[in-house]
Amino acid sequence: MQNMALVALALVAPAHLFAAIGVTSYEITPNPKAVMVVFANGPESRGFSWQTDESVTESEVRLVEGAASPGDFDTTPLVFTGTCVRVEKPAAHSHKVVVKGLKPGVAYSYRLGGAGRYAYGRTDVRRPSDKVTIVNLNDAQLSNPDKLRTWDNTLAASVREIGGAAAADFIINGGDFIDGWMRTSNKGPRVFIGRSVEWGIAAEPVAAFYPGVPWISSSGNHDFKEYANRMAVEYPAGLFPGCESLDYGNVHVATLPFVSTTWSKESEKIMDWLEADLASNVAKGKSDWRIVCLHWGPNSTGDHAMLVPASTNLAVRLGGICAANKVDLVLQAHDHTFSRTLPYRWGGAGWTTKADDGDAINLSPATRDENGETWDVAPNGTYYLSCGCAGHRVGENVKFAMSTGESSYRNREYRIVTGTLAVDSKWGHKGDPSSVDLPLSMFGIIRVDGRRLSYDFFVVDPDGSHGLFDKLRIAKE
Numbered sequence: 001m002q003n004m005a006l007v008a009l010a011l012v013a014p015a016h017l018f019a020a021i022g023v024t025s026y027e028i029t030p031n032p033k034a035v036m037v038v039f040a041n042g043p044e045s046r047g048f049s050w051q052t053d054e055s056v057t058e059s060e061v062r063l064v065e066g067a068a069s070p071g072d073f074d075t076t077p078l079v080f081t082g083t084c085v086r087v088e089k090p091a092a093h094s095h096k097v098v099v100k101g102l103k104p105g106v107a108y109s110y111r112l113g114g115a116g117r118y119a120y121g122r123t124d125v126r127r128p129s130d131k132v133t134i135v136n137l138n139d140a141q142l143s144n145p146d147k148l149r150t151w152d153n154t155l156a157a158s159v160r161e162i163g164g165a166a167a168a169d170f171i172i173n174g175g176d177f178i179d180g181w182m183r184t185s186n187k188g189p190r191v192f193i194g195r196s197v198e199w200g201i202a203a204e205p206v207a208a209f210y211p212g213v214p215w216i217s218s219s220g221n222h223d224f225k226e227y228a229n230r231m232a233v234e235y236p237a238g239l240f241p242g243c244e245s246l247d248y249g250n251v252h253v254a255t256l257p258f259v260s261t262t263w264s265k266e267s268e269k270i271m272d273w274l275e276a277d278l279a280s281n282v283a284k285g286k287s288d289w290r291i292v293c294l295h296w297g298p299n300s301t302g303d304h305a306m307l308v309p310a311s312t313n314l315a316v317r318l319g320g321i322c323a324a325n326k327v328d329l330v331l332q333a334h335d336h337t338f339s340r341t342l343p344y345r346w347g348g349a350g351w352t353t354k355a356d357d358g359d360a361i362n363l364s365p366a367t368r369d370e371n372g373e374t375w376d377v378a379p380n381g382t383y384y385l386s387c388g389c390a391g392h393r394v395g396e397n398v399k400f401a402m403s404t405g406e407s408s409y410r411n412r413e414y415r416i417v418t419g420t421l422a423v424d425s426k427w428g429h430k431g432d433p434s435s436v437d438l439p440l441s442m443f444g445i446i447r448v449d450g451r452r453l454s455y456d457f458f459v460v461d462p463d464g465s466h467g468l469f470d471k472l473r474i475a476k477e
Contacts, residue, residue, distance in 0.1 A: 026201050028053045028092045032112055032119040034203035038215045039170065040098040040233055043128055043248050046214060047232025048097045048112050050119065051087070051196060058114025059084045059095035063102075068109035070120070078108075087229050092196040096232035104128075110212075123212035126169060128249035130288075133167055135210075136444035136455075138174030138333035139389035140202050141222055143181070148201060150460075151391030154441045155209040157466035161445060161458060165210045169248065172446075174333030174387075175220025175258060175295030177202055195226055202391075218242050218255040220295040220334065227257070236273055243270060245277045251448055252287035254278060256294040263313040271317040278325035288451050288476060290327045292318075297332025299341050299384035319344065322382040328453065328474065329383050329446075336389040338442060338457060340470060343381025368475065375452070375475040383472065387457055388442030442469065451476040 032050040040047035048061050063078040082097030095114070102108065104127040111118050135158050140151050159165050178198040219227045219242035227233075227241035235241045242257025254277050259267050274292070281287055298315035322330065323345050332339075343365055365379035440459040443466075447454045455472040 026197050026204075028090065028196060028200070030056050030115065030117045032095070032117060034200040035112065035119055035121070035207045036203055036215065036230070036232075037121075037123055037212055038217065038231055038233055039244070039246055041100060042246065044102045044104060044125060045098070045100040046102065046123055046125075047234075048082075048099065048110070049095060049230055049232045050112060051092045051094050051200065052113075052117070054086065054091055054093055056093060056095075056113075056115045056117060057084050059097055060114050061097040061099060061110055061112045063099065063108045063110045065103075065106055065108060070111070070118075072109075073111040082232065085229050087196055087226075089194040090196055094196075094229045096230075098232050098234060121207075121212050123214065124166070128169070130250050130448070130450045132169050132249050132251050132446075132448040133162060134251075134446040134448075135162065135168050135171045136174070136331060136387055136446060137171060137390045138331075138387055139176045139220070139336055140391040141176040141179040141220075141389070142198060142202055142391055143179055147391050150441050150462075151202065152205050152209075153462075153464040154390045154443055154460050155205055156464060157458065157460045158443045158445070159209050161443075161456075161466065165213055168210065168213050170246075171210060171213060171215045171217075172253065172255075172291075172293050172331060173215055173217035174293060174331060175218045175242075176222045176333065177217070177220070178223045178226065180222055195223075199226070199230060216244055216246050216253055216255055216293075218293050218295050218333070219257040221258045224258045239269060239273055240266065243273050245281075247281070247286060249448070250286070250288040250450070251291065252278075252281045252289070253291045253293065256292070258295045259314055267313070268317075271321065274318075275321045275325070278321060278327065282325050289329075289448055289453055290325065291329045291331060291446075292322065292327055293331040294318075295332075296334045297330060297384060297386065299330070299332070299339070299344070319382075326380075327382045329385060329455070331444075332384060332386045333389075335386055337386055338388045338438065338469065339384070339386040340457075340472060341384040343376070343379040343383050345381040373473055375473040377475050377477075379474060383474075385444070385455060385457075385472070387444040388438065388440075388459075390441050390443055438469075 028051065030052055032052060035050045038047040039045060059082040061080045062073045062076050064072045064076050080097050080099050082095060084093050084095050087094045097112065102125045104125055107122060107124045109120070109122050111120050113119055142148055142151060162168055178195055180195055180198060217231065231241060233241070233244055236243050240257040242255060245252065245254045254274055256270055256274060259270060278290060281290065298318055365376040368375045368377050438459055440461060442460065443458050445456045453474045456468060457470040458466050459469045460466045
């Protein structure tokens with residue numbers, strides 16, 4: 001199978017080869033491109049999406065159990081059709097097909113496309129267990145040709161770290177997959193190259209480095225409404241695309257769309273959905289670990305995110321929901337910085353603007369040392385983690401990220417009053433691990449093994465090498 005062999009070769013090809021997918025060279029053609037595989041509705045589902053030019057209107061996916069040759073797809077009973085919508089700037093067709101009811105423990109070969117133009121691949125529908133490996137990538141959001149290589153290097157490094165793409169159960173994306181504006185040369189002016197082009201040059205390397213590995217993704221402010229057209233997910237009716245939940249083994253993940261900087265009725269609906277989703281999971285008693293992923297988070301020292309009044313509303317609602325439903329991790333993006341808090345727990349109204357508020361509690365968990373690792377033991381709180389950015393704007397927030405105890409930056413007073421500063425806060429947050437913005441891309445690896453969870457933060461050098469930057473260990477025994 002020539003097409004599938006090409007996919008396999010991509011896993012071992014030097015990362016810089018993928019930088020050839022460039023701003024000026026990427027074309028929208030009748031052939032399926034920008035292929036993405038996501039969870040459509042639970043672990044036994046897949047959502048397939050791709051884009052073509054406007055000449056192709058057919059949206060079809062065919063699956064065969066196990067390995068397959070091209071002729072096998074002509075007689076398979078597993079045929080699914082979907083939707084085709086026109087997307088703008090530049091004009092293209094975005095195709096989406098939802099597939100549900102797949103068999104756990106079965107690897108499927110697939111053919112997607114239409115009008116005789118096809119792409120081939122494979123996706124493994126695993127039987128979720130108490131051991132789960134998750135790759136965390138945020139803010140690819142490419143801005144110039146140099147960032148294409150940064151994105152490729154980050155993907156390649158994460159694959160190396162876990163020992164091959166097959167080791168990943170799924171990918172969590174924190175949003176801003178695209179930017180929309182890009183330099184066509186490294187020093188040229190930023191121009192609007194179009195979301196269809198940028199979606200393609202961001203998605204093509206993902207399909208190569210992580211073929212068939214499903215994503216679950218929050219939406220960011222740059223790609224916010226694109227998710228309705230691009231992600232083949234059965235989102236809850238009446239909410240912005242991005243609200244998605246997944247029960248996978250002993251892990252529950254809930255993602256949120258970008259919550260507007262102007263708090264609105266839509267923002268309240270999103271938080272109501274999250275509260276109901278997590279409460280349902282708690283009632284079922286199936287998950288040892290609960291993770292919330294959102295683009296714009298309430299606990300980061302990066303100046304990019306929190307200088308708006310809506311940040312207080314987000315902190316109050318999210319903090320209370322996490323406390324009531326025993327959320328372990330909140331994965332944040334948007335700020336492009338690294339930060340890691342102590343485990344927070346809220347009572348009452350959570351953070352408020354009152355200096356004497358006693359409801360915000362900063363926990364210092366008990367620890368246990370084992371084999372050179374320090375584990376936080378039953379912390380009974382929520383860690384807020386930001387894992388830098390995977391491709392775009394590395395190092396842009398250096399002047400805003402602070403070490404513990406520093407006090408010189410322009411909006412510190414506002415940030416303390418609203419409770420959105422995790423350093424030198426009036427509510428006992430001093431002593432948190434400091435926030436850092438590095439001129440390097442980052443990725444995170446979450447590993448769950450029963451009632452233990454580890455999160456490793458990695459930085460990627462310009463030459464593609466990578467190293468451990470920080471780590472978190474939690475034990476619930």
